[in-house]
Amino acid sequence: MSTLVQANGLNLVFDAGRGATTRLTQAGVPLGQIDGVFLTHFHSDHVNGLSDMWLSGFIPALGGREGNFDLYGPIGVKNIGDGLMQTFRNDVDVRVADAEVDPATTGIVSHEFEANRVIFDRDGVAVTMFKVQHDPNSAIEPAVGYRIDYADKSVLISGDTVPVENVIRYGTGVDVLIHEVADFQDPAALPKVYAHHTNPRQAGEIFTATRPGMAVYSHIVNGIPGRVAGIPDETLIERTRESYDGPLTVGQDLMSFQITDDEVNISQP
Ligand SMILES: [Zn+2]
Ligand SMILES: [Zn+2]
Known part of the structure; x- marks a missing residue:
């Protein structure tokens, strides 16, 4: 799970799950030019790509980052950042000893914050971190979501959450609202999983309340291969339509959205 937001020349990455570094490279984003990684919570599917993103970014042949790797989020990101530096100390040490990398590019600088405030403000780009609720x-x-603002354009990323008021508070009228969702062919399957996420009807209610320029599903919890049947995108859309009739897209890896002054343009992968 990972979402890239580009604004005014900045590359901001929200969550760094499995494969995020590969996808960034496929998207043409140099690993050395990531200006910040923001975590929503510390479940492994949001964090386990972080080491790759950090480590590859300081290797001149792959990223060539100037300066340290900036990690942002709720209290606890410093523990992760410091822990990764400890875990990979030998990689840094030998590359420095081998004169391959500049030690000034190898650190992780962690920026921890309490929720419900602006935590990043640079070059006209502001990132607000707000509290969500991942389980009953x-x-x-912690569990948080983010809103990104630049030049009257805005994006909200829900993080993993049950339906919460904060998504409506921070998400009303945004250009792009990216929300998580969970659903199965049999909505009664896996009640515990349902209780940790938002179902399509609930998401539709949130989209109706916030009226985004484009509602987007990402982090789609959809069945368990071989055990619990998932649903096709059409069904996901159909079930959302019970409570929402505005613009809606089911996200895919490498799908991108460009926010113009008048509309949101989608580029298929
Ligand atoms: Zn989670
Ligand atoms: Zn997750």
Whole structure:
């Protein structure tokens, strides 16, 4: 799971799950030119691509980053950043000893914040981090979403969450609202999974309340291969249409959206 937001020359990455580094490269984004990685929570599917993104970015042949790798998010990101540096200390040490990399490019600088505030503000691009709820008992903490603003254009990323008021508060009228969703052929299957996510009817209610220029599904929890049947995109859309009639796209890897002054243009992968 990972989402790239580009604004005013900045490359901001939200979550760094499996394969994110490969996809960034496929998208033509030099690994050395990532200006910040923001985590929504610390489940492995949002974090396990982080080491690759950081480590590959300071290798001159792959990324050639100037300066450190900036990691942003709720309290706990420093633990992850420091832990990765500890884990991969030998890689850094030998590349520095071998005169392959500049040590000033190998660090992870972690920026931790409490939620519900602007946590990044550079070159006219502001990132607001807000609290969400990933499970009914709030066992999974921290859990946040993000809103990105630049030049009257805005994107909201829900993070992993059940339906929460904060997505409506921060997401009303955004150009692109990216929301997670979970559904199965049999909606009664896997009640515990349902209780940790948002179903299409609930997402539709959120889209109706916020009226984004484009609603987008990402982080689509859809069946378990060989065990629980998932649903095709058409069914996901159909079930969302029970509560929402505005613009809607089911996201795919490498799909991109360009926000212009008048509309949101979609590029298929
Ligand atoms: Zn999660
Ligand atoms: Zn997740």
